[in-house]
Amino acid sequence: MYSQGLIGADGSSEETQEFLDAFQARIDAEEKIEPTDPMPEGYRRTLVRQIGQHAHSEIVGMLPEGNWITRAPSLKRKLALLAKVQDEGGHGLYLYSAAETLGVTREQMTEELLDGSAKYSSIFNYPTLSWADMGAVGWLVDGAAIMNQIPLCRCSYGPYARAMIRVCAEESFHQRQGYEIMLTLCKGTEAQKEMAQDALNRLWWPCLMMFGPHDGDSAHSEQSMKWKIKRFSNDALRDKFISATVRQAEFLGLTVPDPDLKWDDSLNDGKGGYRHGEIDWTEFWRVVKGDGVMNVERIAMRKAAWDDGAWVREAAMAFAEKEKQRTAKVAA
Numbered sequence: 001m002y003s004q005g006l007i008g009a010d011g012s013s014e015e016t017q018e019f020l021d022a023f024q025a026r027i028d029a030e031e032k033i034e035p036t037d038p039m040p041e042g043y044r045r046t047l048v049r050q051i052g053q054h055a056h057s058e059i060v061g062m063l064p065e066g067n068w069i070t071r072a073p074s075l076k077r078k079l080a081l082l083a084k085v086q087d088e089g090g091h092g093l094y095l096y097s098a099a100e101t102l103g104v105t106r107e108q109m110t111e112e113l114l115d116g117s118a119k120y121s122s123i124f125n126y127p128t129l130s131w132a133d134m135g136a137v138g139w140l141v142d143g144a145a146i147m148n149q150i151p152l153c154r155c156s157y158g159p160y161a162r163a164m165i166r167v168c169a170e171e172s173f174h175q176r177q178g179y180e181i182m183l184t185l186c187k188g189t190e191a192q193k194e195m196a197q198d199a200l201n202r203l204w205w206p207c208l209m210m211f212g213p214h215d216g217d218s219a220h221s222e223q224s225m226k227w228k229i230k231r232f233s234n235d236a237l238r239d240k241f242i243s244a245t246v247r248q249a250e251f252l253g254l255t256v257p258d259p260d261l262k263w264d265d266s267l268n269d270g271k272g273g274y275r276h277g278e279i280d281w282t283e284f285w286r287v288v289k290g291d292g293v294m295n296v297e298r299i300a301m302r303k304a305a306w307d308d309g310a311w312v313r314e315a316a317m318a319f320a321e322k323e324k325q326r327t328a329k330v331a332a
């Protein structure tokens with residue numbers, strides 16, 4: 001009666017075929033899966049991994065920009081950047097909470113991030129060298145995040161899908177504030193425009209890598225699509241991002257650093273699309289595996305922030321405990 005159910009890239013477990021079929025039928029009927037619902041172990045583990053990586057990316061993603069808050073060129077820029085970085089912290093907390101509904105704890109996830117065993121988006125292991133990078137990060141990195149996350153609002157797992165709705169609204173503000181920084185620089189002096197072009201040159205390729213390996217090399221893609229965790233493949237999302245972004249670069253008067261980039265009418269069933277040059281996957285894997293310019297520094301900064309915040313966590317716990325005792329006394 002028990003079959004070895006193939007339940008995705010995380011391995012397999014003993015689950016009846018009837019159980020797996022019934023689960024798939026719920027997914028196919030576009031029902032949301034909630035924390036207390038039965039689910040295949042592979043579905044749960046895939047989500048723990050994906051939501052965990054997503055949460056870590058939001059948290060580490062605060063660092064390259066937090067770095068520029070004190071150096072923002074005006075009060076208006078400082079306020080917007082501060083608000084953006086705070087939003088990213090909020091996204092991380094939302095997502096840790098969503099992952100916790102699947103049976104992992106935030107402490108576990110934090111430990112994995114700090115001991116270097118957890119993955120997060122490779123883009124955050126690149127340095128932010130000038131103010132223009134704040135523009136390019138908002139425009140490109142948050143722009144890529146939106147492409148990735150809008151379809152996640154329809155993810156089959158309820159808590160993840162619901163978290164994404166607010167997150168996407170905020171990402172859209174982030175993208176606009178970044179693009180507006182770029183626009184200001186591109187309308188400014190020659191030196192400012194050069195700074196904007198330099199930021200685009202350095203961040204373009206790492207941004208394309210954010211969408212992950214080509215579909216054929218993406219281990220978890222097919223099962224994730226079947227379970228409707230993912231709605232579009234890595235390559236499809238990357239193409240969408242390129243199509244939207246190239247036009248924005250043209251409007252800025254900037255050049256996308258890809259000599260092989262060209263429009264091809266025959267792509268996307270005749271709707272057309274851009275062909276792009278070869279992505280350096282060796283660099284991608286090197287950075288993912290810990291050897292990017294900033295990997296060590298980012299984790300060290302994150303660890304310092306976590307350690308510095310220990311007293312806040314302790315105070316909050318002590319306060320919660322006091323409140324609990326007070327409520328118990330009133331009830332007694």
Ligand SMILES: [Fe+2]
Nearest residue numbers: 058087088091
């Ligand atoms: Fe975010």
Ligand SMILES: [Fe+2]
Nearest residue numbers: 088142171174
């Ligand atoms: Fe963002």
